[in-house]
Amino acid sequence: MANNNQQPTPAEEGNPWVHGAPTVEHLEVVPYNKEWPSRYTALEARIRETLGGRAVEIAHVGSTAVPGLAAKDVIDIDLTVADPRREETYVPQLTALGYDLTVREPWWHEHRMLRLAHPRVNLHVFGPGTPELSRHLMFRDWLRSHPDDRDHYTKAKATAAPGARDAMEYNSRKNAVVEQIYERMYEVQR
Known part of the structure; x- marks a missing residue:
């Protein structure tokens, strides 16, 4: 049964993993690295150069985009394209850069x-x-301007990572803190 947005549910669509379930990846939260912004800038430039106008918008999101926030050493990037379903307009070009x-x-x-x-x-x-x-950008910007929530989130991440079997378990373990931060963030918007 489709959800309220009339989009198929995961159960209707099947497994989201293109190559099957991912291999287990060691999750480690490390102190903030001042090189993350420049790493993102170089990655963004390569994506823009490769996709040209097909890259509607590119943004550095996630924990590595928040100065002072401990994170996994993984740069999260949001790429906006005109129609994600038209994979032929962006996936081959990104594959040529090494993306999978x-x-x-x-x-x-x-x-x-x-x-x-x-x-x-x-x-x-x-x-x-x-x-x-929008949610990714709001959360990033909130943590950039609210050091108490940034520090609270850092502690949640440090507690969630040890022993997590995968990113899904890691995210689930820190979800309660994320939801608390969202509540404060959205309360200000009202």
């Missing part, structure tokens, strides 16, 4: 994720106006 399409979730805002192994990057692809893009 690993996740396809048509039921969740047509999300695609490509991974780069070195340096480690999660490149999230959405279409214009997707609420998730």
Whole structure:
């Protein structure tokens, strides 16, 4: 049964992993690295050069985009393209840069994720106006301007990582703190 947005659910669509379940990846939260912004800038430039106008917008999101926040050493990037379903307009070009399409979730805002192994990057692809893009930017900007929540989130991340079998378990373990921060963030918006 489709959800309220009339999009198929994961159960209807099947497994989101393009190559099957991912291999176990060691999760380690490390202190903030002042090189993360310049690493992002270089990655963004290569994506823009490769995709040209097909890259509607590119943004550094996630914990590595927040100065002072401990994080996994993985750069998260949001890439907006006109239509994520038209993979032929961006995936081959990104594959040529070393990215690998690993996740396809048509039921969740047509999300695609490509991974780069070195340096480690999660490149999230959405279409214009997707609420998730705004949510990522709001959360990043909130943590940049609210050091108490940034520090609270750092502690949650440090507690969630040890023993987590994968990113899904890691995210689940820190979800309660993320939700608390969202509540404060959205309260200010009201």
